[in-house]
Amino acid sequence: MKKIAIAAGALLATTCVHAIAQEMPAPSREGGYGLGRAALPEEIAAWDIDIRPDGQGLPVGSGDVWTGEELYVTLCSSCHGDFGEAVGRWPMLSGGFGTLDAEDPVKTVGSYWPYISTVWDYVHRAMPYGAAQTLTDDEVYAITAYLLYLNNVVDDDFELSNETFAEVALTNEGGFFMDDRDDVEIPEFSQEPCMSDCAENIEITMRAAVLDVTPETEEETVEQAAVTEEDAPEAPAGPDPALVAAGETVFRACAACHEIGEGARNRVGPHLNGIHGNAVAVVEGFRYSPALREAGESGMVWDDETLAAYLADPRGFIRGNRMAFQGLRSDEDIVAVIAYMQSAGAE
Amino acid sequence: MSEDREFSSSRRRFLGGAAVATGALATGKLVHAQAASPDPLITELQPWQQYLGDGVDARPYGMPSQYEAHVVRRNVEWLTADTVSSVNFTPLHEMEGIITPNGLAFERHHSGIAEIDPGLHRLMINGLVDKPLVFTMEDLMRFPRENRTYFLECAANTGMEWRGAQLNGCQFTHGMIHNVVYTGVPLRLLLEEAGVKTSAAWVLPEGADASAMTRSIPLDKALDDCLVATHMNGERLRPEQGYPIRLVVPGWEGNMWVKWLRRIEVGDQPWHHREETSKYTDLLEDGNARRFTWVMDAKSVITNPSPQAPITHGPGPTVITGVAWSGRGTIPRVDVSLDGGMNWHVARMSGPSLDKSMHRFYYEFDWDGAPLLLQSRAHDSTGYVQPTKEMLRQLRGENSIYHNNGIQTWAIDETGRAENVEVG
Structure with missing residues (x-):
């Protein structure tokens, strides 16, 4: 009986192997399937934005350190810090030299990144965070130049361009090597392992509970939010729903830094619940710039007028504030987004 | 969450009687638990046995049971x-x-x-x-x-x-x-x-x-x-x-x-x-x-018991299970240790064994209620054996962030509680 079972098992195993072996790959067709259409030069130009270390892909253009600083302070510093030192857990962009073999390495553009092309490519394709691909080529050159300056790679009179690009190199270019696990690790990790009496003594050397960094499972914050909602009084007649809907789309530009609505919390910017009609710089737990605090202390209130002026030109309206936003260009967008904030942020 | 807690605590209360059976294990005789009184879940009519439920279109895209609401993806806020x-x-x-x-x-x-x-x-x-x-x-x-x-x-x-x-x-x-x-x-x-x-x-x-x-x-x-x-x-x-x-x-x-x-x-x-x-x-x-460390090395982890899923049933028949995978092929074998890597047992693989896919393993044993140090060790079809964390650290240090496929240890205490630990 046992023999039969083994034979049946062997048969089954063969059948399984067979079944897998019989699976045919999706077939190629000589000359292709004739599907898709030719990509037009304009389409390729619009999407082919990648840059290589040898400069392939770089557009004609230029930008200097000082222009870069101005742009950087406006667009990047709220997350990365004025000098690339980073705010909170956002990436640090400068410094860290000589730390790569230290206990706590600091990996920045200057200390770790191998190529300038990577900076140019990344800033251009993905930054500013929440407003990707809005920078002109010259602005990307300028911001890259400023990052090089912050990392002591160039002097303050440097202008980065498609022509000067090849003159500059980052210090850690030689700090990378091709994956060598096949040679260095695989032989060592492919030995027949010990199965019994493998050590003289085994004891616990470290416990996760000592650190206690595991997230709690309880959803207390959600429960709290639910209670607040139930207690909320009937909302008064709000702004025009169509305007609110249009404003919601505009608000996407804000949402990278600001939360609004149920459960909104402070992030890079303060949450915006109850902002409309309230004094400036009063959201609890948010560290405002001195400029905004002063505005609030002097009695400024966020109403249609002040919000519109601020959103049109944040830096011009309240000088020295840290909101990294260039402003909304269209009055329609401004009216809509104020209506949206009034509606979504109603308390 | 509170329902979940109720469920597990009532289960624990109900299984209190299992101590009888466990005591009998030592003598080699199998004795089932005895209930002191009839279970009202059986003797009394429950609402779902009586009333009609939702019709077919109430759930056009089906979701898991409300009692599984705790089974969700979770974020570790301080990470990012x-x-x-x-x-x-x-x-x-x-x-x-x-x-x-x-x-x-x-x-x-x-x-x-x-x-x-x-x-x-x-x-x-x-x-x-x-x-x-x-x-x-x-x-x-x-x-x-x-x-x-x-x-x-x-x-x-x-x-x-x-x-x-x-x-x-x-x-x-x-x-x-x-x-x-x-x-x-x-x-x-x-x-x-x-x-x-x-x-x-x-x-x-x-x-x-x-x-x-x-x-x-x-x-x-x-x-x-x-x-x-x-x-x-x-x-x-x-x-x-x-x-x-x-x-x-x-x-x-x-x-x-x-x-x-x-x-x-x-x-x-x-x-x-x-x-x-x-x-x-x-x-x-x-x-x-x-650079270009593309391939994922062979790796495994015991998923149950583990810190979020302690042993709640006390001593007796216990199922250890986990998953294993390799970027280089299949996983023909996983070993399980109950004593922090001192001794190893070959686990039972169950389910499809497919190239570069997750594999499921089981190890069943009678837990005596003593503390355990659980580990699993994957072998892949190329002969690669999952290393210990210490072996990895010796070759790579502690700052490589990526590709940590070292053997994981869970410490189980007498109550069945599980904790993430390192052993040496």
Whole structure:
């Protein structure tokens, strides 16, 4: 009986192997399937934005350190810090030299990144965070130049361009090597392992509970939010729903830094619940710039007028504030987004 | 959550009688537990036995039972600055078999979830090709397609554990992985359609989201087994997994599986973009870094018991289970240790054993109620054996962040509580 079972098992195993072996790959067709259409030069130009270390892909253009600083302070510093030192857990962009073999390495553009092309490519394709691909080529050159300056790679009179690009190199270019696990690790990790009496003594050397960094499972914050909602009084007649809907789309530009609505919390910017009609710089737990605090202390209130002026030109309206936003260009967008904030942020 | 707690505590109360059976184990006789009084769940009529439930259209897209509401992906807030560029974790301790349900597959975004109407999405192939092409999603569905089950593991999975035990739960230590059946068009067919020039050696997939994710992939891999996937587990990709299309790069680190795929460029050199220089390079102790560490080494973890899923039944028959996978092949064998690696037992594999897919293992034993140090050790089809964390640290130091496939230890105390520990 046992023999039969083994034979049946062997048969089954063969059948399984067979079944897998019989699976045919999706077939190629000589000359292709004739599907898709030719990509037009304009389409390729619009999407082919990648840059290589040898400069392939770089557009004609230029930008200097000082222009870069101005742009950087406006667009990047709220997350990365004025000098690339980073705010909170956002990436640090400068410094860290000589730390790569230290206990706590600091990996920045200057200390770790191998190529300038990577900076140019990344800033251009993905930054500013929440407003990707809005920078002109010259602005990307300028911001890259400023990052090089912050990392002591160039002097303050440097202008980065498609022509000067090849003159500059980052210090850690030689700090990378091709994956060598096949040679260095695989032989060592492919030995027949010990199965019994493998050590003289085994004891616990470290416990996760000592650190206690595991997230709690309880959803207390959600429960709290639910209670607040139930207690909320009937909302008064709000702004025009169509305007609110249009404003919601505009608000996407804000949402990278600001939360609004149920459960909104402070992030890079303060949450915006109850902002409309309230004094400036009063959201609890948010560290405002001195400029905004002063505005609030002097009695400024966020109403249609002040919000519109601020959103049109944040830096011009309240000088020295840290909101990294260039402003909304269209009055329609401004009216809509104020209506949206009034509606979504109603308390 | 409170229902869950009630459920487990009543189960514990009910099983209190099991102590009788456990006592009998020592004598080798099997004695079942005795109930002191009839169970009202049996003797009394329950509401669901009496009243009508929802009709067929009440749940047009079915969701899990309300009693499973705690089975969700979770985030570790302190890890990242912001949820938009962050990661959450698959609840491995709540799962069985080898397939990750679509709603539980961990998420990793760099600029949030791109919500794309497939009618407005295009895939372009350009660079070193004879005919740069643009495909609509309808075009893609006219190519022959394949079904393959693959794991996708983030290179940073277990990355928080390099310096020692940090997080109490296999969801958090090992949950940056999912395993699903992909349906997709081989990338090879799309490249053949465009005609790859002889000087080509690399491809660059690029995403359509606001991070425009890019990675350099050798042409050989692209022509070998990469898929442009449209479906996962039989339905369209979820938005958070790259709807309408994502790249599948079997056995290689998850960051390369570009979501919301909009373009493949063919070139003769790698691009050295941000995600393959500043990130996803493995810094070693001497300050030099490995680049292009694509393959995911063999790895396993015991999912039950584990810190989020303690033993609640007391001594007696106990099931240990877990998952194992390798970027180099299948997992023919997993060993389990109850004593921190002193002695090992060959576990029982169960379920499909597929190339570069997750495997499920079990080890059943009678727990005597003494503390345990549970470990699992995967062997893959190339003969590679999962190393200890210490072996990895000796070769790599503690700062490489990525590719931590070391053996995990859970300490079980007398009450069945489990904790993430390191042993030596």
